[in-house]
Amino acid sequence: MSHSFKQDCSRAPTSLRVQKINSPTLQVAVTVHIDDREIEVPVGTTILEAARQVGIHIPTLCFHEDLCVAGVCRICVVEVEGHRNLEAACAYPITAPITVRTHTRKVRMARRHILDLMLSEHYGECYACFRNNNCELQALAQEYGVDFFRFGHPEKPRYEIDRSSHSVIRDMDKCILCRRCVRTCIDLQEVGVLEVDKRSNQSKIITFGDKPLGDVICINCGQCINRCPTGALRANDPTDEVWAAIDDPSKHVVIQTAPSPRAGIGECFGLEPGVPLTFEMNTALKECGFDKVFDTNFAADLTIIEEGTELLLRLHKALVEQDAAPALPQFTSCSPGWVKYLEHFYPEYIPNLSSAKSPQQMFGSVIKTYYAQLNDIDPQDIVTVALMPCSAKKFECNRPEMCDSGFKDIDYGLTTRELAQMISEAGIDLPAMPKSDFDDPFGTATGSGVIFGATGGVMEAALRSVIELVCGIKVEDLFEHADIIPVRGFEGIRFMELPIKKTGPVPELLAGLVDDWTWLEGATLKVAVAHGTANAKKVMDDIKAGGRCSECHFIEFMACPGGCLGGGGQPIPTSPAIREARAKAIYAEDAAYEIRKSHENPAITKIYGEFLTDGPGGLLSHKLLHTQYTPRGKYIV
Amino acid sequence: MKTTDTSKMTFAQVESQRGLESALKMQPDEVRRTIADSGLKGRGGAGFPTSTKWNFAAETVGDLKYVVCNADEGEPGTFKDRVILTDFSDLVFEGMTIGGHAIGASKGIVYLRGEYTYLRQLLEGKLEERRRTGLLGKNVLGTSGFDFDIEIRMGAGAYVCGEETALIESLEGQRGEPRNRPPFPVNTGFMGRPTIVNNVETFAWVTCILVKGSKWFEKIGTETSHGLKLFSVSGDCRASGVFEFPLGITIKELLKKVGGENAKAVQVGGAAGHCVPASEFGRAIAFEDLSTGGSIIVFGPGRDMLHVAQNFMEFFKDESCGQCTPCREGNARLLEGIEMLEQGNCSMKYLRDLCRLGETMQLASKCGLGQSSPNAFLSIVEHFKDEIMGRIPAAC
C-alpha cells in the first residue's frame, strides 16, 4: 500500500519536518535499545517508529501519521543515554546506536508538565465539548493522571468562536497549537489557509489576515477537523434543525445516505474500522423519525449517466465536429471541496469541470420535483437531509445556485459524526439494529454507486458504463468480476488507458445523442485519478505544462485523501490503515450487489422513462441536474 | 562611562589579507587542522569546537555548501559583534572566506541583525572593495578554482533568529522557527545543503589564528578554553563597553578591571545565562565553568533581584517563537510566578513547582532558547531566595 502523502510534503517550513539526512557514508542499519528491548532499524528511523515496532508506547500529540513531523508539542520526549536534554521521539531520526528510556523520572516529569502547561491555556469543559471521549488531550490527561490544574486554568474564553463558514467552526480557546491543522492545510491539501500568528503564548492559528474562515480560500474539506486532536475544530452542525424538522408533523423529512458514512459510522460505536452498517443504519434512521431513507447511490448512478453523456458529447465535438471548444480533459465535479479548490486556484479551468451536479445535489432536486409529484407532496413541506462523509457538502448545499427545484434542493448536510450523535441521542445501539432496506422509488442501487466513496470509484463506475454502452461488450470481458483494478488503490495519482477496438450500437438510453459510436473506434480513452488536493495540484500543474495529464480525456478528482471515505465528516481519528479498512468495506459492498453498473439500475431507466424524458443531457436534466461554477481566484477582499 | 577602545585589541594588530594568503597556501584539511590545533571554540555562546563543525561540513557530500555568519547579536547585554563589524569587518569577511576554502563552499551569507541596518552600507562598501582587490569573487587571490562571495541579508528583529536553524529558516524566507535536529546544519542546512553557521567573533579569530599561528592562540586561556574573547560589559560598573580578556578570567578579576568590585551579582551569558552571586565571584569565565557569548551584566548592591528576574522573563516571554509547549507556556508561567512573588502571594510549594517546571523547560524544549530561558530565574531563586520571598504587597 502506498500513501504518497507524507513523503510529498513540500510547503510546510523545514522547521515542521524531520529532515532528510545528507550522507552516503552512514551505516545502513543501527541497533537501538529501547527500555531494554533491542531492535535493528535503518538509519533515519525515528525513535517513535522504532519503539512502535517493538510494541513500546510513547504518547504523541502533534504527531500524525498523515503529516510531516513537527516535533512541537514535546509530549513524546524520551531520555537518550548520554544526551543532556530529552529528545522528541517523533522527531529524532536515529543515526547511530543509542539507548533510549521512555519513562524515567525526567520523562514523566516533563510529560506531566507539558500537559499541565497545555491545560493552563486550554479553555474548555469536557462535558460540554463534542470531542468528549474522543479527544487526544483529554486521553493524555487521563493517561498521566492529571487531577488538578498545576499551573492554573483559564476561567474565561479569550477568543470569539468563528462560525462564519458553512463547514468548519473554529474555537481557538480549545487549541493547543499542535499545528496539525496548519500542516494538513498546507501540506496534505496544498491550500494553505491556516498559519501561526505572533510568537510566544500569544501565538494563535489564524487565517490569512485573521479573516473569518468563511471569507478566505478554505475549500471546506474538513481535513483539518479530522486531524485536530481537540475540539478546537468542528463541523458546522445542523442536528438541532434536523431534529426540529423531524419533530414538526407538517414536514416530510427525507434523508439520503452516501456510501462512505456506512463504512465508517461503526467506528463511532466502538467497532473496528471497515464494518459496514448500511442496513442497520436504515432502521435506525427510521427510528430517529426520518420519513424516508434513500440511497445516494441512486443519484450516483444518475451522475454517471449525466457525466458520461457529457464526456461522450465533448469527445464527439472534438473528434467528429473538429470543434476546439469542448474543454478536455473533463474533470469530475462531485467533490465540492475539489470544485472550490479549482474555483480558487485554477478558475481558468472551470470549462473543464463537468457541469453535472454532485449526487447529493442531483438527488435534492429530484426529490423536490419528481418524488414530490409522484407522492403528491408539496415540495415546500419536504425537508431534504443528506448524510455525507463530508464537510464541504454543507457549503455545497448552501451555494445560491443550488435551488433548481424552486426550493433549496438540499436543506441540511449532515456528517457521519453528527448522525452518530443523533442516533446515540435517540438511545439506539446502532450495531444491534435489525437490517432494513432503502425506500422506494429509489430503492435499487448498484455497486457502481457504492464505490463513489473510494478514490477511483467514480472513474471505475464511469468506465463500467462506457465500456458497455459504447463498446457493446461486457465489462467482465475485460476485467475479472468487473473490478477495474488499475484505477483502485491509494497511489496519489493513477493513470489508465482503454483502447476502444470496436463499438456497439447506441443503446436506447442514449438514442438521439449520436447516430453511432464508430468515430470512437481505434481511439484510446485516457483517464486519470487524483485524491487529496495536493495531488490535484500536481495534476493541474502538469496539465498547464502540457504533460501526460493534459492528454487525458477524463480525470477524477477527490479533495480528500482516500476519497470520500476519508472525508472531513468521517469519524475521528483517521489514518492510512483506517482509510484502507473503510475502502475494503466499500469494495466488498460493491461485490455483493446484484447490479453493479449504473446504466443497469432499473430506477435510472425508470426516471428517464417517466420524468427526465428528453434523456441524459436533455433540457430537463440540464435544468435540474447540471449547474455552473464561480471563478473565485485566490484573492480575498 | 563607555570605555571601548578598539585600538588596543588584538584585532587591531592583525593585518587582514595575510590570514587568507596563508590559508590559501594550505590544503583545506590543513586549515581545519590549524583551527583544531588552536582549540578555538565558537564565540556565539554554545562553545562548540569550530574545527569539529567545519570537519563535519567538509566531510558531508554536497554540490553546494554555505558559510553563514551569525550577526544577529540579539542576546541582551551583548554588543561586541557590533563593535567587531564596525571596526574589523575585514577580519570577519576574511574568516568566512577561509571557512569557504576549508569546507569547500563558494557562498557566504552574513545574517545581520535588523537593528544594525545602519551598518549595512559600510559593510557593503567593504565587500565591494574586497571584490575589487580580488579577495572575493572568482579565483580568490588568484587561486584557480576557489570562488567565494559574500552576501548580506537582514534579520527582522526576532531574538530566536540567532539560533542557527531558525536563522536558516529565516534565510529561506520562512517564519524564524528552530528546526528539528539531527540532522544539524553542517549536514542539512541552508537549502538542504551542508552549512556552517558561526558567530562574527569566531570568524575574526579564525583570521587571527591564520596570521599569528595556532600555538599563539592555544597558549592563552585554560586547559579547555583557549584564546581571547571579547566581552560586552554593562550594568553597575564604572567602565562599561567591550573588552578583550583571555578566557579563564575570574569574575572577580573582571570586575576589578571594569570597576564593579562592589557588585552583588553578575549575569554571565545574557538573559540565557546564569546569575552568579558575590560568593561565587571566584569562578572562571570559560566553557568548562561559566560559558558566555560575551555578555556580562553587573548588578550593584541597590538592584532588586526580583526585578532582574522579571526583566529577563519578560524578554523570553516575548521572544519564544511559540512552537513548542515547554517554552511557549513555560516562560509565561514563570513570569506570572515572578509577579506572584512581587505580590507576596507565591507559596513555597508553588515556587518549587515553578523550579521543577524550569527543569522541564531545560530538558524538553525544542531549541536553545527554551532550554536556557529558565536559567536566570532558577539561579536567582537559588541564590537570592531570601531577597525575593516574603514580600509584602505594595500599598495601593
Ligand SMILES: Cc1cc2nc3c(=O)[nH]c(=O)nc-3n(C[C@H](O)[C@H](O)[C@H](O)COP(=O)(O)O)c2cc1C
Ligand atoms: C535563542 C538563541 C539565540 C542565539 N543568538 C545568537 C546570536 O545572536 N549570535 C550568535 O552568534 N549565536 C547565537 N546563538 C548561537 C547559535 O545558535 C550558534 O550556536 C552560533 O551561531 C554558532 O556559532 P559559534 O559556534 O561560532 O559560536 C543563539 C542561540 C540561541 C539558542
Ligand code: SF4
Ligand atoms: S477539547 Fe478535549 S480536553 Fe478540551 S474540553 Fe474538549 S474534550 Fe475536553
Ligand code: SF4
Ligand atoms: S477545511 Fe480544508 S481548506 Fe479549509 S482550513 Fe481545513 S484543511 Fe484547509
Ligand code: SF4
Ligand atoms: S486547531 Fe486543532 S489541529 Fe490546529 S493547532 Fe489547534 S489543536 Fe492543533
Ligand code: SF4
Ligand atoms: S524552545 Fe522556544 S524558541 Fe525554541 S522552538 Fe521551542 S518555543 Fe521556539
Ligand code: FES
Ligand atoms: S508528538 Fe513528538 S513532539 Fe509532539
